[in-house]
Amino acid sequence: MTKTALITGAASGLGYELSLLLAKDAYNLILIDVDAENLNKVKAEISQAYSCKIDVLVKDLSKPNVAIEIVEDLNDVVIDVLVNNAGFGLFGSFNNTDWDRELDMLYVHIITTTHLTKLLLEGMVQRGSGKILNISSLAAFQPGPLMSIYYASKSYLLSFSEAIANELRDTGVTVTVLCPGPTKTAFQEVVSENATDNKISFNMACPSEVAHYGYKAMQKGKTVAIPGLFNKFLATIHRFVTRKMAVKIIRNIQEMNRE
Numbered sequence: 001m002t003k004t005a006l007i008t009g010a011a012s013g014l015g016y017e018l019s020l021l022l023a024k025d026a027y028n029l030i031l032i033d034v035d036a037e038n039l040n041k042v043k044a045e046i047s048q049a050y051s052c053k054i055d056v057l058v059k060d061l062s063k064p065n066v067a068i069e070i071v072e073d074l075n076d077v078v079i080d081v082l083v084n085n086a087g088f089g090l091f092g093s094f095n096n097t098d099w100d101r102e103l104d105m106l107y108v109h110i111i112t113t114t115h116l117t118k119l120l121l122e123g124m125v126q127r128g129s130g131k132i133l134n135i136s137s138l139a140a141f142q143p144g145p146l147m148s149i150y151y152a153s154k155s156y157l158l159s160f161s162e163a164i165a166n167e168l169r170d171t172g173v174t175v176t177v178l179c180p181g182p183t184k185t186a187f188q189e190v191v192s193e194n195a196t197d198n199k200i201s202f203n204m205a206c207p208s209e210v211a212h213y214g215y216k217a218m219q220k221g222k223t224v225a226i227p228g229l230f231n232k233f234l235a236t237i238h239r240f241v242t243r244k245m246a247v248k249i250i251r252n253i254q255e256m257n258r259e
């Protein structure tokens with residue numbers, strides 16, 4: 001029987017690339033994003049290339065209870081793969097940043113992701129099968145001055161994913177958390193207007209390669225997936241320097257990247 005995958009943030013970047021990989025493997029798709037125009041373009045593009053069934057849901061994942069709305073809109077369609085990918089960054093010192101934008105981020109990265117996971121997990125456990133892929137970040141591994149809420153929210157996603165992956169062992173449901181380093185998507189433009197002047201560009205990954213790495217990890221049921229050797233090293237930086245020093249290094253990188 002054809003399986004169905006639900007992908008949030010599917011209108012661009014990693015969500016788009018992951019949708020392509022799922023379509024290639026003959027999954028039916030439910031694509032969710034706040035950006036209706038790009039979402040419909042993605043639907044048209046994937047429909048041309050693959051014969052899977054594609055539905056789009058235009059949703060703002062920063063709104064309270066949007067996860068309930070999504071599940072109601074599914075009309076009992078069985079979700080075999082859940083990809084919690086939608087997200088965005090915000091650069092600046094916490095005492096200057098915009099609270100409304102930060103609240104949106106906390107909803108998108110934490111509340112809605114957790115709620116949607118809870119709502120769809122029940123059926124997966126009952127059926128004894130399912131795959132969840134949460135998109136966290138390399139930012140999850142240490143605090144990030146000048147992007148404090150972003151780093152902290154991605155830490156939550158890493159911790160939450162590893163914990164439930166452990167709880168769910170032997171249920172047939174796997175949870176994978178993908179932790180990419182800097183990746184060339186629209187995300188970089190959203191974080192900072194000056195991101196096109198990014199000085200540290202040697203570690204900038206290609207979104208299709210990052211998505212492919214995460215997709216393979218999800219299919220294997222691997223829990224934590226960090227694409228790239230240098231990123232794997234950065235994720236363990238706290239083993240080589242004190243936590244205080246790691247925070248300093250991150251601040252320096254942020255300043256060099258965005259100045």
Ligand SMILES: NC(=O)c1ccc[n+]([C@@H]2O[C@H](COP(=O)([O-])OP(=O)(O)OC[C@H]3O[C@@H](n4cnc5c(N)ncnc54)[C@H](OP(=O)(O)O)[C@@H]3O)[C@@H](O)[C@H]2O)c1
Pocket residue numbers: 008009010011012013014015032033034035059060061062085086087088089104108135136137138179180181182183184185186187188190
């Ligand atoms: N690119 C990187 O360097 C990088 C590194 C590590 C982790 N990540 C993570 O990877 C994930 C995907 O990001 P990306 O790099 O592919 O960026 P992207 O190209 O900007 O894609 C993110 C998608 O999420 C959507 N989205 C944002 N807020 C939303 C909301 N409230 N409701 C519904 N959809 C919303 C965006 O729509 P709009 O564009 O209309 O807002 C966009 O289509 C994010 O969770 C990000 O934190 C990215």
